[in-house]
Amino acid sequence: MIRAVLLDLLGVVCDGDTPIAGAAKAIKRLRDAALPLRFVSNTTRSPRSKIVAQLAAMGIKVADEELLTPAQAAIEWLRRHGRQPHLLVHPDLEAEFSGLEGGSSKAVVVGDAGEAFGYASLNRAFRELSAGADFVALATNRTFKDADGQLSLDTGAFVAALEFASGRSPVVLGKPSADFFLSALADLNCPATDAVMVGDDAESDVAGALSAGLGAALLVRTGKYRPGDETRFDPAPTALVDDLAAATDWILNRAAA
Structure with missing residues (x-):
């Protein structure tokens, strides 16, 4: 049943x-x-408040305890392990991680950064991993359906690049x-x-x-x-x-x- x-x-x-x-x-x-x-x-591009508001506008009311996101899981993980995040996420999501700057060491947190993915941002994350930072992936999806109806690269491709370069496997917190x-x-x-x-x-x-x-x-x-x-x-x-x-x-x- x-x-x-x-x-x-x-x-x-x-x-x-x-x-x-x-x-x-x-x-x-x-x-x-x-x-x-x-x-x-x-979803790792939008904060929880925006997701709830978008659903409400569609006539779908979702209580706070009914919604689970990888960012929420990551925040709990960072607090539990006493880590401060080095973020490689979408700019709209960065505010979710405020207040976590005081950890004893760092963790690279990778989500769907969209246009913020680039050589410089990936290389900064790689250097943090090389220096010993923990490696946290919000998700490892291969693709997502983009606004034009076509498939686009999702977080997994960029997580795989960092994994290959660093020789490190991430802790995956989302599906x-x-x-x-x-x-x-x-x-x-x-x-x-x-x-x-x-x-x-x-x-x-x-x-x-x-x-x-x-x-x-x-x-x-x-x-x-x-x-x-x-x-x-x-x-x-x-x-x-x-x-x-x-x-x-x-x-x-x-x-x-």
Whole structure:
């Protein structure tokens, strides 16, 4: 029986500032069925407040405890380990890390820096890693669906470049990290086997969730999905569905079982 639902945001609920058709209604159906929701996003360009405001403008109200982002996980990690961040992130996200300047040593934090990625910024991060800084990746997604509808390079390519040059492997805090999925369920009193993930990324969302022990993971044909994605990664999706509305049908049929 399904007792909790984890939802990706970009590509599942919305494309940028545009809601995906039927998504708001699907979320309401899940709430009406008393299924607890967690929105687990690898978005690393926007602060939490902006994400919540964007969703509210689409008619989707999300409580603070329902939203999990890699930046939030990174802030907790930095505090727990007493590290000050050397940031290679989007300028809009930098303010999220204010107040963490007093750590005993440094950690390079890499997110989707967008146009801020460049030789100079990557080389500064590389030199910090060479000097002994810890290596933290907010996510390792290969691509994202850009504003023009095409796929663009995501954080993973730049994390891989730093990993290759430094010979260091990062701590990954967003999807597909098992800890990220399990932290979303931590306060729900729901075992992973009774939870389902819905995403548009067959690798980070779907294979990541199943590898973390979730009972099911659905791949939608919206967002970054491209034909054949369902066969490219292991574990394969529990089901391939058209969109969040179809995923909701699938979930509610099994939640009532």
